[in-house]
Amino acid sequence: MNNESQSVAIGVDLGGTSVKSGLVTVTGEILYQNKLPARASEGPKAVLSQIEASIKDCLSHADKKEIKGIGIGSPGIVDNEGMVKSPPNLADWDAIPLGREVEKSFEFPVFVENDANAAAIAESKFGAGRNHPDFLFVIWGTGVGGGVILNRKIYRGPSGGAGEIGHISVNFEGPLCNCGSRGCVEAYVGQRYLSHRTAEKLRAGEKSIIVELVSGDFNKIEPLIISQAAERGDLLANHVLTEAATLLGVAIGSAMNLMDLRVSIIGGGVSAAGNGTMNNIKHSVQRHVLKPLRADIQVIRAELGNNAGMLGAAGLVL
Amino acid sequence: MNNESQSVAIGVDLGGTSVKSGLVTVTGEILYQNKLPARASEGPKAVLSQIEASIKDCLSHADKKEIKGIGIGSPGIVDNEGMVKSPPNLADWDAIPLGREVEKSFEFPVFVENDANAAAIAESKFGAGRNHPDFLFVIWGTGVGGGVILNRKIYRGPSGGAGEIGHISVNFEGPLCNCGSRGCVEAYVGQRYLSHRTAEKLRAGEKSIIVELVSGDFNKIEPLIISQAAERGDLLANHVLTEAATLLGVAIGSAMNLMDLRVSIIGGGVSAAGNGTMNNIKHSVQRHVLKPLRADIQVIRAELGNNAGMLGAAGLVL
Structure with missing residues (x-):
């Protein structure tokens, strides 16, 4: 924080468990960040007060930096009037004008975007x-x-x-x-489904080092764990993950055909894993897109990890 | 043609079989139209000369109307530089700057768009x-x-x-x-596949009035015929078409989820058929879109039939 005249935005990443906020520069540097419980089960008022507390904490660390505004990445659909609708994991939350509510407490403009969109914006900008x-x-x-x-x-x-790539059907009888x-x-391929299918195979007696990696607790199975096992040569993990990557590639291919896209950036847990899965997704996409797209297909690992939401929220302002 | 000061565009619909051109008013009225063979098998030069001949014929019927420009709907990908690339059914056609080629022969600006996009534009405007x-x-x-x-x-x-909705995969093992x-x-659900599957069922001995409708020539089976049989209560036709409508609905639903759309307009042969198929598509879409979209889903019959391409081409100018 050596350049006090620097201008920054406050990026807020609202999730079902926690609220994370940070002071973010125009180049995507995070100068300060915090993390508070979201108090999601207590309803919108509690969540709002946590958002405000986390923003105030950021402001108290902003020294003399010029605050350009506040951006919030939120679960749920964010409509064109800034209403946040039916966010999963936030209790008693129907439709709330989140931006206008937060604006009441601060002298800065507030922008709100869906959390996945915010992460996409972060990868685009930074x-x-x-x-x-x-x-x-x-x-x-x-x-x-x-x-x-x-x-x-x-x-x-x-x-x-x-952006609901997850709800492209890859099998009408699936x-x-x-x-x-x-x-x-x-x-x-979503964690709960993938983990469930993997656990079923393990319960059926298939051998895998996944059992070790989760210390026997099948509830801890997640794509990243499966990916780690796969990289260590585990056959079951390789099979599960290759199938999942193939199916994700089918959906991405369909989306690219419809929207004429050539590049896909993969974030979330698996993006921290090795190259095998990225390559499997890419090969599947190439098999499922139209010829004019095929040669140019790129499947790239996201770079910003867990900070993508906060950075993208700040990116709404910058 | 009573208003000689009216301004019009020339819309050209280039297909694998014929070139159709027309004088189109700003409200989408076709004042005059012609149809020439495309001479597609003779290569691009022959096709170009047919396009020019059809435009000249339109001009000779334009009286004193102000010609705003020429629009062409073409098969193949039309890139952002106006290159028409690899159109199916046009022989020896790699990549040709169709607009610039046609502009050499006329004093009007020429706009080119993919034929399906042109038809979409026509339904949007008119x-x-x-x-x-x-x-x-x-x-x-x-x-x-x-x-x-x-x-x-x-x-x-x-x-x-x-816009390649046809290449959304609805079954990764399909x-x-x-x-x-x-x-x-x-x-x-494409004609050749649908007709092929229907013919197979007929050859296997299933009964259907489709045999009558095509006078025993299974090569004449097409979605519209199947649709006509279905409306007359034919069980086989109903089964084939309901399945096809369901699958088309799956793809449309996936596209709507990705792009946040609620309305689908259905053109092509089947759009001339009865309401049964439209309703089946709609019900399938409703089962496959996310809840926030569900109540607002509309599946509508296209209105412009075979003139959509020409009208949309003119719409590029108007």
């Missing part, structure tokens, strides 16, 4: 998407989410709900998805 | 999309093509190839598609 004006951003974690960057801007769609549809790629 | 700023246009015919209209403009994608991928919705 991360793996810096040199790619157009890309499909995919978060592969608990579920499968994403965002579409077109000409360096987020594509929000007519009502702010765009497993039921939480969303009500069948065969959504999320219902194959 | 047809079923007049009151829908955002929609997914689907041509269900020989193959499955389409275009995306966002805020009343065509979404071309970074390099002009967007039949091979001409494009090299598997389970593309086109590989289930």
